[in-house]
Amino acid sequence: MSRSTFVYVTYIRTTPEKLWAALTDAEFMKLYWFGMHCESRWTAGSPWRLISETGEVFDAGEIVAADPPRRLVIRWQHLRRPELKAEGESLCTMELEPTASAVKLSITHSVEREPSQLITAVSGGWPKILSNLKSLLETGSIALAEAYPSAANP
Amino acid sequence: MTDRYPDPNLLFKALADVSRRKLLDLLHAHDGRTLSELCAHLDMTRQGVTQHLTVLEEANLVAIRRRGREKLHFLNPVPLQQIYDRWIAKFEKPRLKALTELKRRLENTDE
Numbered sequence: 001m002s003r004s005t006f007v008y009v010t011y012i013r014t015t016p017e018k019l020w021a022a023l024t025d026a027e028f029m030k031l032y033w034f035g036m037h038c039e040s041r042w043t044a045g046s047p048w049r050l051i052s053e054t055g056e057v058f059d060a061g062e063i064v065a066a067d068p069p070r071r072l073v074i075r076w077q078h079l080r081r082p083e084l085k086a087e088g089e090s091l092c093t094m095e096l097e098p099t100a101s102a103v104k105l106s107i108t109h110s111v112e113r114e115p116s117q118l119i120t121a122v123s124g125g126w127p128k129i130l131s132n133l134k135s136l137l138e139t140g141s142i143a144l145a146e147a148y149p150s151a152a153n154p
Numbered sequence: 155m156t157d158r159y160p161d162p163n164l165l166f167k168a169l170a171d172v173s174r175r176k177l178l179d180l181l182h183a184h185d186g187r188t189l190s191e192l193c194a195h196l197d198m199t200r201q202g203v204t205q206h207l208t209v210l211e212e213a214n215l216v217a218i219r220r221r222g223r224e225k226l227h228f229l230n231p232v233p234l235q236q237i238y239d240r241w242i243a244k245f246e247k248p249r250l251k252a253l254t255e256l257k258r259r260l261e262n263t264d265e
Contacts, residue, residue: 005185005186005219005228006185006228007185007217007219007228007230008217008230008231008232009214009217009230009232010214010232011159011160011214013159099159100159101159102159106217108219123231126232127231127232127234127235128235128239130232130235131232131235131236131239132239134232134236135239143236143239143240143243144239144243
């Protein structure tokens with residue numbers, strides 16, 4: 001198939017409303033997204049930007065669909081690395097489904113090309129972000145403070 | 155079914171089987187495969203592969219997406235990331251890397 005897709009699923013002991021707030025609140029996001037945050041009005045058609053700790057816009061796009069606290073779809077283009085920017089727009093869908101004791105959060109990120117460097121690049125990031133988000137909502141503290149600990153690249 | 159908070163024991167049970175690890179390796183190499191595509195790589199009945207996939211799905215290691223009439227299987231790395239965060243992340247990476255490299259060279263394998 002000519003599409004690259006990654007799927008991430010995690011179960012978080014929280015409510016859909018709290019999880020939606022965690023996914024859309026800039027200050028809260030910085031706690032689990034390694035200092036990064038998103039800026040948007042979170043309504044269909046609004047612009048969306050992913051901004052680094054230093055204020056640089058890493059990714060941008062728009063909200064395709066927003067149905068709080070159930071479903072969020074973002075048209076997503078990376079801007080910083082030329083080879084990833086050249087791949088154009090990707091689509092990131094976040095789905096929140098309440099279960100008996102937790103909320104199932106599914107993130108599907110895809111781009112209409114294969115292979116995709118963008119999808120490979122985000123594939124390393126999403127598990128870390130989701131693992132941190134789960135720890136933060138369930139225990140009040142994050143598991144990993146740095147996405148790429150400096151000790152890893154001496 | 156899979157719509158409940160996964161029991162961590164299921165994760166380790168799911169990993170404790172060579173065929174299920176092979177299925178994860180196959181998805182790691184190429185994600186989004188159908189049951190038939192996965193069966194082609196395993197010397198096992200279709201029913202056997204289905205059973206292994208159910209165990210992986212209940213452990214939240216495999217996520218299913220539907221595309222028309224097809225069921226596509228994806229490797230979900232989030233539970234593995236949690237193992238990493240819990241037991242590995244705090245250790246010094248260079249030392250771990252050196253040991254992994256030593257093991258790789260001594261055993262002369264790719265992984």
